[in-house]
Amino acid sequence: MNAKRGFYNAIFGLLSQIISIALGIIIPRLVIVNLGSESNGLLSSINQALVYLNLLEAGIGTATLQALYRPVAQKNHEDINHVMSATNLYYRKVGKYYFLAVCGLSAIFPFVVHSSLSPWIIVSVIMLSGLSQVINFFFQGKYRILMQVEGKSYILTNLGTIVNTFSSIGKIILLLNGANIAVLQLMYFGFSVLQMIYITRYIRKNYQWLDLSVKPDYEAISQKNSVMVHQISGLIFENTDVLVLTVVCGLKTVSVYSMYVMLFGMVGTAISTINSSVSFAMGQAYNTDKKYFSKLYNIFETYNMSLTFSLYCVANIFILPFLRLYTKGVSDVQYVDHLLPYLFIMTYLLSNGRSAAQRVIEYAGHFKLTQNRSIIESAINICVSLVCVFKFGIYGVLFGTIAALFYRTNDMILYSSHKLLKRSAKNTYFKWLLNFILFAVIMFVSNKLFDITMLNSYIMIIIYAAITGVVVVAAFFVMGSVIDKESYLYCRDFIVRKIKLKFDRQ
Structure with a gap:
């Protein structure tokens, strides 16, 4: 069921x-x-x-x-x-x-x-x-x-x-x-x-x-009060950028920021939707069968990372060609920026890639025990953003977000591995490293393959994005299966059993 x-x-x-x-x-x-x-x-x-x-x-x-x-x-x-x-x-x-x-x-x-x-x-x-x-x-x-x-x-x-x-x-x-x-x-x-x-x-x-x-x-x-501390920190963290830009840089800069958030956010929402589809099963397993949960956790960590890196990789390749067409004729502010996609991508990779660690902390109910860490994350974001925004503008608030995420993502990985799963975090960091390397390789190759003359219409962007998406997603998932063979075999056997059961019923 x-x-x-x-x-x-x-x-x-x-x-x-x-x-x-x-x-x-x-x-x-x-x-x-x-x-x-x-x-x-x-x-x-x-x-x-x-x-x-x-x-x-x-x-x-x-x-x-x-x-x-x-x-x-x-x-x-x-x-x-x-x-x-x-x-x-x-x-x-x-x-x-x-x-x-x-x-x-x-x-x-x-x-x-x-x-x-x-x-x-x-x-x-x-x-x-x-x-x-x-x-x-x-x-x-x-x-x-x-x-x-x-x-x-x-x-x-x-x-x-x-x-x-x-x-x-x-x-x-x-x-x-x-x-x-x-x-x-x-x-x-x-x-x-x-x-x-x-x-x-x-x-x-x-x-x-x-x-x-x-x-x-x-x-x-x-525990709602302890959860509230996390939510306060989370909301401050997630919305600091827009509020700082609103006050310091104005609504037009906010519009540029929101445009990138909208496009990259669509990818994030798709990933979140897939993750949430199995979250209820993982939550129930954690509270009733720890051994089964451990298998689910490994599978989730491996393939969530593969999904996150692959989809954001494809988004990063095609976002600027798309924005050139999308904002054509809009002259009140410049939307196309070659550095912004990489800064946004870094924030989304760090945020979505830690989903497995974050969920096990929530399932365990360790809200009070980790609330100070969440506060530190928000404090880093606010301090770095306020220091950098006056000199670097929109880049500055993203510097703050990246700094805070780098701290908290590592903290979540170490906490969930050592405190809750009682194991080393080496395998998790190994997965991160290989995914980053593959991401960099694909970006390097794509910059050589694609140029602006090829991606001069929505139809061409869609066609190339679809083809690239199939190749890139497959590459990340194959690599994930190779480095976590146990999870791959479990998923393969599970799918085979379900298909066989389906045919037996017919």
């Missing part, structure tokens, strides 16, 4: 990403062309500011995930109800505070950011964007967590794909007809309401045993 749900999560997740990428690429260009880079930068700044308000969630979601793995694996409905009851009460309280915070942010933001846009437009965008999250806290957030732990993320993914598709089509139509960004957010809020209604009805139909009126088990999610 877990394998089947994991497969569904991965397939539907990837399908969702393909659709999201196709639509997501169109909209930012329409915003830039029709409303200007300032509007695009404003949307990014507001989104980052709203992310900080998620600190009010206080780690409830992650603590609930960790608390539910065991009872869900054991199908213990009574314990699930007690945990969900506590989560529900916490989320309702958070929803009230979040709404007040959104109101406060909408009143302050127009005076903090220098913009030619109407203050009323800015206020409207903030309120409509914030209300979508208020709905999540009051109605659907707790249900999403339960479905994730049970491996039903594919249902949420399919729903998100439908909502994203129709809302994106709506945004395109509105932009082509001259609508402002406030109208775009109003339409998105409407789809958020419809999504909430569907999830609520799904839960009532398929989880009739769920009872949120039982006595809440606050102890089960007592």
Whole structure:
């Protein structure tokens, strides 16, 4: 059952990403062309500011995930109800505070950011964007967590794909007809309401045993405060760049930054979707069968690294040719920069490549024991970014991110290996080294093979990217299988058994 749900999560997740990428690429260009880079930068700044308000969630979601793995694996409905009851009460309280915070942010933001846009437009965008999250806290957030732990993320993914598709089509139509960004957010809020209604009805139909009126088990999610420290550090870390650039360099520079984040972020989201498709199985295994978990961990570490390096390698090859076409005719700021892709790639490789170590720390519930390390990571990012941004601009904030990630990624690898898995980290570092070497080799070869005259249209970029993607992904996965033969054999035998079982049933 877990394998089947994991497969569904991965397939539907990837399908969702393909659709999201196709639509997501169109909209930012329409915003830039029709409303200007300032509007695009404003949307990014507001989104980052709203992310900080998620600190009010206080780690409830992650603590609930960790608390539910065991009872869900054991199908213990009574314990699930007690945990969900506590989560529900916490989320309702958070929803009230979040709404007040959104109101406060909408009143302050127009005076903090220098913009030619109407203050009323800015206020409207903030309120409509914030209300979508208020709905999540009051109605659907707790249900999403339960479905994730049970491996039903594919249902949420399919729903998100439908909502994203129709809302994106709506945004395109509105932009082509001259609508402002406030109208775009109003339409998105409407789809958020419809999504909430569907999830609520799904839960009532398929989880009739769920009872949120039982006595809440606050102890089960007592680590929420320690999780909150991690989330505070994480949010500061993830959003420092945009906020520093907003204040120091202006909204046009934020627009450039957000453009690279959007394109590279699509790759990251695809990787995260695949990783999340098996996360529930790993979480349940850690809490019920450590030996089985050890096998899953090795497989996840090896092939997550292969997937991360290969996809970002392909993205790095084609991002600048794509940006030349994508921003053609936009003259208010320069988007094409030969150094930026490498700086962004380094941040994403360090961030995504450590996923295996990060997950085992979460499964073990070592939030309090590692919170100081998370604080140090954020402190490094802030300090280096503030020192460097005045001299190096957008490069400076990326220097800060890379420095912080270099520290924390190594810390996670060593902590998870020595403290939790009780083994040496040498094999993990060996995998990192070989993946970096292969990445460098492929980049060197690609720079010799491709030039701007070959990649002068979207069609040519797509064709060459598809061919290159097949070759590069295969190369990284073959190398991963060679250096971790045990994981390869386990995956091969598992797939063979599943195929044989499928044919036997027919």
